[in-house]
Amino acid sequence: MRNKTWALIGDSIxxxxxxxxxxxxxxxxRAVQVHHDDNYKSRKWHFRTHNFTLSVIWSPFLVKADVFEDDNGVSKSETELYLDVLNNKWTSVYHTFDYVVISAGQWFLKTTIYWENNQxxxxxxxxxKNLTELGYDYAYGKVLQMVFSFVANSSHKPLVFYRTWAPDHFxxxxWWSGGTCKKTGPYRNGEYDGKELDHVMYKVELDEFERARNGSEDSRHLKLLDTFPLSLLRPDGHSGPYRQFHPFENKKNAKVQNDCLHWCLPGPIDYWNDLLIQLVTNH
Known part of the structure; x- marks a missing residue:
């Protein structure tokens, strides 16, 4: 990993x-933070002795999007998503990276208006609205086609991983209606199969990845980091009511919003990186 640059591109997961x-x-x-944007969604760290740089780039849709919501997910208007225009926030710096991890999905569930060819x-x-309901799976598939095509056709060939869908355990x-995640241990294999939504999004990813790999010799450097089956078994790995720091400090029985989507650290999410490093080592 000496003298290498990594980027993780996507959403809050x-x-x-x-x-x-x-x-x-x-x-x-020790990692030294050398850059962050105004709200700390995009950041960069440098490991000086190893001359190793790790960036996280905020791009929850991976394509151009106009978003009208605050940090708590409260929207003033529908998101407008441009399905045929990749977000240059990451494409403009793609050529600087040796390793890239890309993932998205959760934001596609929001109320969204879709644009293609400027209409x-x-x-x-x-x-x-008097618009055709196309569905989040349609948009997600179109975006993944764009992303994988970009990776295949770029003259720059880093090792690229697409990380699969991260299930919640509400x-x-x-999250908006009082859902919780109180389990304290993992599911046994086969005990829990997830939600219908999980399998819809996971199937879109597998289908588009397979299409990309079969469609171009230039996609051999594109790999799948398939964390979905493992993550599905860990309802105990989320922050739950501890979405905010010390939520019960002022009132023991306070009613707080639970987070059953993001993961505790340390926790099951660390195994994603165990898998990632193993795939890099074996490449």
Whole structure:
């Protein structure tokens, strides 16, 4: 890993993944943060002795998007997504990286208007508008086609991993409706199969990855980091009510929003990096 540059590109789960990797690498050498954007969603660390750089680039849709929501996910208007325009926040610096991990998915579930060829072509969950319901799986598939095509056709050939869908483990509701995740141990293999949504998104990823690998000789440097089956078994690995620091400090029985999507550190997410390093080592 000496004299190498890594990038993790995607949403807050990918940022969670990057935080795990920084923690693991910091056992060998202290990471020095050398860059962050205004809200710390994109960051860069340098390991000076090894001349190793790790970046996390915030791009939750991987394509160009106009988003109108705050940090708590409250929207003022529908997201507008340009399905045929990759986000230059990451494509403009892609040529500087030796290793890249890409992942997305969760933001595609939001109410969204879709653009292609400079015109609106449909939406996801917009009943008040006279638009064709295309669905989040349509948009996700189109975006992955764009991403994998870019990777295959770029003259720069880093080793690229696409990390698969990260399931949540909300029970008795969702994040906005009081859902919780109180389990304290993993599921046994075969005990839990996930939600229908999980399998829809996972199938889109597998289908588009297979299409990309079979469609071009230039996609041989594209690999699948398939963490979904392992992650599905770990309902005990989320932060739950500890989404915020010391949530019960002022009131023991305070009603707080649970986070059953992001992962605790240390925790199961560290195994994603064990798999990642093994794949890099065996490449």
């Amino acid at each position: 990918l940022r969670n993944h990057a935080q795990s990797l920084v923690c693991l690498l910091s056992k060998v050498e 609106v072509v449909g939406c996801h969950y917009c009943p008040a 029970e008795n509701g969702e």
